[in-house]
Amino acid sequence: MSLSGLFLMVFLVVHLTVNCFLFAGADAFNTAANFMVTNPIIKVVEPILALGFIIHIAWSIVITIQNMRARPVGYNKLNQGKNSTFASRNMFVLGGLVLSFLAIHIANFYVKIKFTHEVGEAIVDGVAMHDTYTLVTNLFTVWWYVIIYVIGAIFLGFHLSHGFWSAFQTIGFSNDIWRKRLNNIGRAYAVIVAGGFALIPVYFHFVQ
Amino acid sequence: MNLKIKVWRQKNAKAKGGFETYDIKDVSPDSSFLEMLDILNEQLINEGKEPVAFDHDCREGICGMCSLFINGRAHGPDDDVTTCQLHMRKFKDGETVTIEPWRSGAFPVIKDLVVDRNAFEKIMHSGGFVSVNTGGVPDGNAILIPKEDADEAMDAAACIGCGACVATCKNSSAMLFVAAKVSQFAKLPQGKPEAARRARNMVAKMDELGFGGCTNTGACEAECPKGISISHIARLNREYLKAKIKE
Ligand code: HEM
Ligand code: SF4
Ligand code: FES
Numbered sequence: 308m309s310l311s312g313l314f315l316m317v318f319l320v321v322h323l324t325v326n327c328f329l330f331a332g333a334d335a336f337n338t339a340a341n342f343m344v345t346n347p348i349i350k351v352v353e354p355i356l357a358l359g360f361i362i363h364i365a366w367s368i369v370i371t372i373q374n375m376r377a378r379p380v381g382y383n384k385l386n387q388g389k390n391s392t393f394a395s396r397n398m399f400v401l402g403g404l405v406l407s408f409l410a411i412h413i414a415n416f417y418v419k420i421k422f423t424h425e426v427g428e429a430i431v432d433g434v435a436m437h438d439t440y441t442l443v444t445n446l447f448t449v450w451w452y453v454i455i456y457v458i459g460a461i462f463l464g465f466h467l468s469h470g471f472w473s474a475f476q477t478i479g480f481s482n483d484i485w486r487k488r489l490n491n492i493g494r495a496y497a498v499i500v501a502g503g504f505a506l507i508p509v510y511f512h513f514v515q
Numbered sequence: 516m517n518l519k520i521k522v523w524r525q526k527n528a529k530a531k532g533g534f535e536t537y538d539i540k541d542v543s544p545d546s547s548f549l550e551m552l553d554i555l556n557e558q559l560i561n562e563g564k565e566p567v568a569f570d571h572d573c574r575e576g577i578c579g580m581c582s583l584f585i586n587g588r589a590h591g592p593d594d595d596v597t598t599c600q601l602h603m604r605k606f607k608d609g610e611t612v613t614i615e616p617w618r619s620g621a622f623p624v625i626k627d628l629v630v631d632r633n634a635f636e637k638i639m640h641s642g643g644f645v646s647v648n649t650g651g652v653p654d655g656n657a658i659l660i661p662k663e664d665a666d667e668a669m670d671a672a673a674c675i676g677c678g679a680c681v682a683t684c685k686n687s688s689a690m691l692f693v694a695a696k697v698s699q700f701a702k703l704p705q706g707k708p709e710a711a712r713r714a715r716n717m718v719a720k721m722d723e724l725g726f727g728g729c730t731n732t733g734a735c736e737a738e739c740p741k742g743i744s745i746s747h748i749a750r751l752n753r754e755y756l757k758a759k760i761k762e
Binding site for chain 1: 523534584586587588613615618619620621683685686687688725726727728729730731732733734737738744745746748749750751752753754755756
């Protein structure tokens with residue numbers, strides 16, 4: 308859980324970094340996206356990434372079922388509002404919501420580029436490549452896609468606000484001092500990642 | 516104070532239990548929660564009814580016998596206390612107080628509010644012994660231990676085995692308890708030879724007994740009457756990893 312989670316968090320950083328090229332204009336983003344598509348390292352990493360998701364999700368289902376079974380009779384009155392955070396108690400639900408978003412997200416871009424070829428061509432410095440930029444900016448002219456992407460980012464942010472520190476705790480890298488630090492870094496990470504991913508659709512909807 | 520006590524009644528381990536509500540009058544706000552239950556039981560006995568069974572022993576917060584999930588929280592609404600240290604002034608006059616037993620598959624209900632916490636005993640057994648040399652009494656200062664290490668060991672050793680961590684954890688995980696028991700030795704020279712075996716066996720036993728897995732919500736630490744820190748869980752995870760690598 309923790310290792311797959313850490314791996315997925317590294318992926319998010321790379322993904323957000325590439326997406327930030329959107330702000331630098333069509334040519335810059337298309338070049339960055341093309342670099343990702345043609346790069347042989349990415350060809351290797353892509354199946355590992357898929358595997359990372361599969362391990363993370365499969366394991367999350369296993370431990371969630373085990374943990375539910377560990378308390379066959381529940382409480383009539385349960386008040387956990389004070390002893391733990393909302394995100395920490397709802398990781399599975401939040402993860403599931405992230406997964407639903409992921410399905411929409413993959414249908415929006417990955418499927419269109421790889422399978423249905425609903426993407427135009429752009430030529431940057433004489434090199435022909437997919438016009439991913441237009442695909443992205445067109446999508447975000449639709450207001451309800453903007454809302455879906457913003458909400459997806461918020462769910463992800465909550466998942467990470469607990470997941471970041473939790474992953475370090477699980478591998479044993481925490482103590483009374485580092486716990487505070489990791490919690491703060493984790494919260495900052497969650498805000499930056501969620502904020503970044505949410506900003507892109509909003510920006511392209513209103514500014515472009 | 517006058518209160519309505521909504522309490523879980525269950526004849527025995529096999530019976531299907533249910534809630535009963537009793538009225539109780541003129542409880543002193545200065546009485547402890549267990550004293551309030553004593554008064555309730557007197558009342559039930561006078562009415563010719565079966566008193567409510569609940570666990571208790573020292574009544575001063577050191578033995579870990581008292582349990583009870585009160586108004587949705589382990590050991591009730593106060594922080595850093597056991598149920599025997601909880602006072603009725605923490606409740607409002609006229610309030611309905613809901614009392615349930617610890618809920619966990621590994622802690623089956625025996626009767627009413629009493630649960631079987633032998634699973635903790637079994638985890639302790641699986642940890643095994645700490646080797647001590649026989650012979651003459653060793654010199655008190657022969658083994659030097661840094662103050663910080665001794666302090667951390669003592670903090671972990673404060674665990675009284677009450678089970679509030681399991682009761683409150685959304686996963687019924689016993690990680691905080693096991694972490695305390697492993698951590699109290701982890702930094703001391705005594706018990707070093709058995710460190711790997713201890714961590715491995717205790718974790719294996721915990722899983723075998725049907726406790727859930729830890730997802731680091733931190734609820735255990737917040738409800739632990741002894742304030743055992745979940746940093747001990749991080750140490751347990753380290754000790755366990757080390758033990759597994761050695762294996
Ligand atoms: C980009 C996507 C995702 C990232 C970056 C991510 C990251 C993380 C991290 C770092 C953890 C903490 C690991 C630990 O404490 O050991 C975690 C836990 C978890 N994740 Fe994810 N996750 C993602 C998607 C998902 C999905 C799609 C699900 C599926 C339903 C999911 C379900 C869970 C569950 C149930 C936990 C366990 C709760 C816990 O240990 O605190 N996650 N995730
Ligand atoms: S760790 Fe705290 S809550 Fe858990 S058994 Fe020990 S004293 Fe009780
Ligand atoms: S009765 Fe001993 S700790 Fe409460």
